[in-house]
Amino acid sequence: MKLFMATGTHIASTEKKAEGTVQCWSCDTPFPAGSHFCPHCSKVQKPVAADYFSFFGLPRKLNIDVSALEKEFYRLSRKLHPDLFARATAEEQEWSLETSSRLNDAYRTLKDSIARTQYLLSLEGVQLEEQSKAATDRARQTGEEKKQVVPPDLLEEVFELNMQLQELRMSDEKEPEVIAQLETVKKNFEAKLQGLHFELKKLWDGWDQVISGEPQNNDSERLKVREQTVDMLNRRSYIRNLVRDVNEALQN
Amino acid sequence: MGRGLEDVWDELKLFPFRLSENLKPGEVLRIKLGEKEFTPPEISALILRQLKRNAERYFGKPVTQAVITVPAYFNDAQRQATKDAGRIAGLEVLRLVNEPTAASLAYGLDKNKEGIVAVYDLGGGTFDISILKLHEGIFEVIATNGDTHLGGDDLDNLLITIALDDIAGDMKLDLRHNAEAVQAIRKAVIDAKIELSAREETAISVDLPGGNQYQRKITRAQFEQLIEPIVQRTASPVRQALADAKLTAEQIDEVVLVGGSTRIPRVRALVKELFKREPHSELNPDEVVALGAAVQANILAGGSQATQDMLLLDVTPLSLGIEALGGVVAKIIHRNSTIPASATEHFTTGVEGQTNVAIHVLQGERELAKDCRSLARFDLKGVPPMPAGLPRIEVRFLIDANGILHVSAKEQRSGKEAEVEVKPTYGLTDEQVETMILESFDYAEEDFRQRQIVEARNEAETILLALEKGRRNAAWSELSDAERKDIAGAEAELKQAKDGEDYGLIRDSIEKLNQATTHLAELMMESAVGSALKGKDMRQLHAEGPAAPHPIAPAEIEN
Structure with missing residues (x-):
């Protein structure tokens, strides 16, 4: 029996914004779908599939007030955590477990700007290039070519870096000269990572403008910002992996 | 608990007990x-049952639910085994709480603290480090790390090994397989270890x-x-936890010490080096975790004024x-990741008409x-038979508030719910636990009745004895004939x-005899200590003072 992971294991396609009106299971009060509690009797409601942004009642924007998000996370935790349902019905216990796990997942994703951006892109149907170490190892194991594209302007530097890394791995004794060179390269790439943050911030602003604007005029703009963000994230994860490789080589 | 034979192999020679001879690899350990x-959860259940009894004796009523603490770095199998042990002992386990977190609850409740707190918990067998943010009653764990195989036992085992080597060298005596002698040495080195926390020198002496x-x-x-090498092993989890929390040692507001091994001066010195500040040690490191569990139990029971915002x-x-x-x-x-936490993954089949899909779930930080x-x-x-790759099986992984995994x-x-069959790698199956519960349940009910x-008989004896004494007291003659x-x-x-x-x-x-003797008791009291204790019967008189029932129930010893 073989195990296969379907491609695109993320939940993107099934996530929707909750719509319409539903009724409280306990007191029959109607309320807009997506609310975690009945506005009348405050009882916890059956969880509805919702994306992380709408879980917090937020628009799909990339600039988020993280301290406000934290406040809301604490507020909802105080109402949803399973500890508060230890004496409730089995059904309410299950809903509390389900909804508070969604709350934690949503908070964890949205509070981190990179995870948030990746998540938004997945909601947009973009499959991000997997740059993780797992993907590298997987590629190594299966002998497949990893679909990682070196950003063109980095080609030369990366080529040189790989030579240096090779040299370090081959030699029994660590040449101080090689180590010093690698340290310099590392600092250089770390500075690049810092720089990418400013670039990303610009893209977040661009995206948020698209979201707030008139929907009919901005399809092309939306696509453009999206593509740029994907590029930027790939570039970032590529450089991050380089820094990691250098760190590993220096430690060994 | 939650370990395999290969995990304990190296320590077998130092155990004062033996494993079953016919263990197969991959089986739950059995101790002979x-x-x-007995499996480890059954041994643990024996301890829990005794604690349950002590509590029942103290409260004078049955105890059926419990909050149990576990090392924070326990994996799923170890947590599941602990929960199983609770069930076998006849306890509904309301929650498993991580020990350093429990300690922080007790600490935070006591001091009404805000800020970043690190809990360094070095106990008998495990080490945990947890970093928490305390804010308006919310105790949010930011990062935790540890080693479930590092603690006071390792220090003892080291000293035992040295003693055994000494004995083998000086006296040409090989005691490695003499369980009794090893146990006597263990006791002596533990005493020495404890003494060295207060004194500069001590002597180990074993017959x-x-x-x-x-x-x-x-x-x-x-x-x-x-x-030193053992104590140093706590440093790397501490650094990892700080790194995971994205904090430096300087950003930690308080460091709390938990676990008996933190009484060792060298351990305290290391904590001070790691966090660059003096750790708190005013709480009893052996009791603070249990205190925290009680706080959590109170929260689960609906809370009280002190815990309502926690x-x-x-x-x-x-x-x-x-x-x-x-x-x-x-x-x-x-x-x-804050728990409860979940993840949803999609799987498909690789072969035409395939109706089963196997998923191997692992825990750990390594890549392979x-x-x-x-x-x-x-x-x-x-899974309904379909061409390969067509089924879309959505699998939901959910880690509950106990840190235990559920899969659906x-x-x-x-739209068909797939049946999920679990084959735990190191644990008992549900059926095995059920059998153990049934066995212990029959036994426990009869046991409780007995x-x-x-206990009632003992109480009766005590009262009858007190009455004998009363008859010889001067007060006896003051009673009316009807009373007598x-x-x-x-x-x-x-x-x-x-x-x-x-x-x-x-x-x-x-109850009847107590009522009949109320007046006698009053008269006896009056003659003895004046009228200060009026209105009490024989039972109450007996219950006061050093003769009050001890909260520890007699241990159940089977031959």
């Missing part, structure tokens, strides 16, 4: 005690079989040199992953499946009831 064999004696002086400096947000200590192609682990829930801890193999059954699956095209009778007659009647009734098996009757008779 005389003719009987050995054959009339020999092992004696050795050890100074604190020697001891510290010996244990909420614990804990994390999962280890990343959860599934084995993917090529034996690599695809992480689906990362370590230090063989380097992580295998938790279980989940068999998704009942659904084939999305047919104990109630025994009532007492004699109640006395005869109780004497008869206490030899029977009717618990209710014994209780009623005790």
Whole structure:
């Protein structure tokens, strides 16, 4: 029996914004779908599939007030955590477990700007290039070519870096000269990572403008910002992996 | 608990007990005690049952639910085993709480603290480090790390090994397989270890079989040199936890010490080095965890004024992953994620008409499946037969507030719930636990009834004895004839009831005799200490003072 992971294991396609009106299971009060509690009797409601942004009642924007998000996370935790349902019905216990796990997942994703951006892109149907170490190892194991594209302007530097890394791995004794060179390269790439943050911030602003604007005029703009963000994230994860490789080589 | 044979192999020679001889790899360990064999959860259940009894004795009523603490770095299998042990002991386990987190609850409640707190917990067998943010009653764990195989036992084992080597060298005596002698040495080195926390030098002295004696002086400096490599092993989890929390040592507001091994001066010194500040040690490191568990139990029971705003947000200590192609682990829930936490993954089939899909779930930080801890193999059954790649099986992984994994699956095209069969790698199956519960349940009920009778009989004896004394007291002559007659009647009734098996009757008779003797007790009191204690009966008089029932129930010893 073989195990296969379907491609695109993320939940993107099934996530929707909750719509319409539903009724409280306990007191029959109607309320807009997506609310975690009945506005009348405050009882916890059956969880509805919702994306992380709408879980917090937020628009799909990339600039988020993280301290406000934290406040809301604490507020909802105080109402949803399973500890508060230890004496409730089995059904309410299950809903509390389900909804508070969604709350934690949503908070964890949205509070981190990179995870948030990746998540938004997945909601947009973009499959991000997997740059993780797992993907590298997987590629190594299966002998497949990893679909990682070196950003063109980095080609030369990366080529040189790989030579240096090779040299370090081959030699029994660590040449101080090689180590010093690698340290310099590392600092250089770390500075690049810092720089990418400013670039990303610009893209977040661009995206948020698209979201707030008139929907009919901005399809092309939306696509453009999206593509740029994907590029930027790939570039970032590529450089991050380089820094990691250098760190590993220096430690060994 | 939650370990395999290969995990404990190296320590087997130092255990004072033996494993079952016919263990197969991959089986739950069984320990041989005389003719009987016990799994670790059953042994743990025996301890829990005794604690349950102590609590029942103290409260005077049955205890059926409990909050149990576990090392924060316990994996899923170890948590599940702890929960199983609770169930076998007849306890509904309301929550498993991580020990450092429990300690922080007790600490925070006591001091009403805000800020970043690190809890360094070095106990007998495990080490945990947890970093928490305390804010308006919310105890949010930011990062946790540890080693479930590092603690005071390692120090003891080191000293035992040295003693055994000494004995083998000086006296040409090989005691490694003499469980009794090893146990005697263990006791002696533990005493020495404890003494060295207060003194600069101590002596180890053990009587050995054959009339020999092992004696050795050890100074604190020697001891510290010996244990240094073990103590240093706590440093790397501390650094990792700080890194995961994205904090530096300087950003920690308070450091709290938990666990008996933090009494060792060298351990305290290391904590001070690591965090660059003096740790708090004013709480009793042995009790603070239990105190925290009680706080959590109170929160779960609906809270009280002191706990109403308190909420614990804990994390999962280890990343959860599934084995993917090529034996690599695809992480689906990362370590230090606040629990409950979940992940949804989609799977499909690889063969035409395939109706089962196997998922291998692992826990750990390494990239390859063989380097992580295998938790279980989940068999998704009942997938409707379809061409390969067509089924879309949605599998939901959910780690609950106890840190225990739940898996559910659904084939999305047919909407059919897939049956999930769990084959735990190191744990008991549900059926095994059920059998153990049933066995212990039958036993526990009969046991509880028997104990109630025994306790009532003891109480009856005490009262009858007190009455004998009362008869010789001057106060006896002050009673009316009618009163004396009532007492004699109640006395005869109780004497008869206490030899029977009717618990209710014994209780009623005790009550009757107590009422009949209320006046006598008052008179005796008056003559003895004046009128200060008026209005009490024999029972109350007896219950006061050092003769009050001890909260520790007698241990149950089976032959």
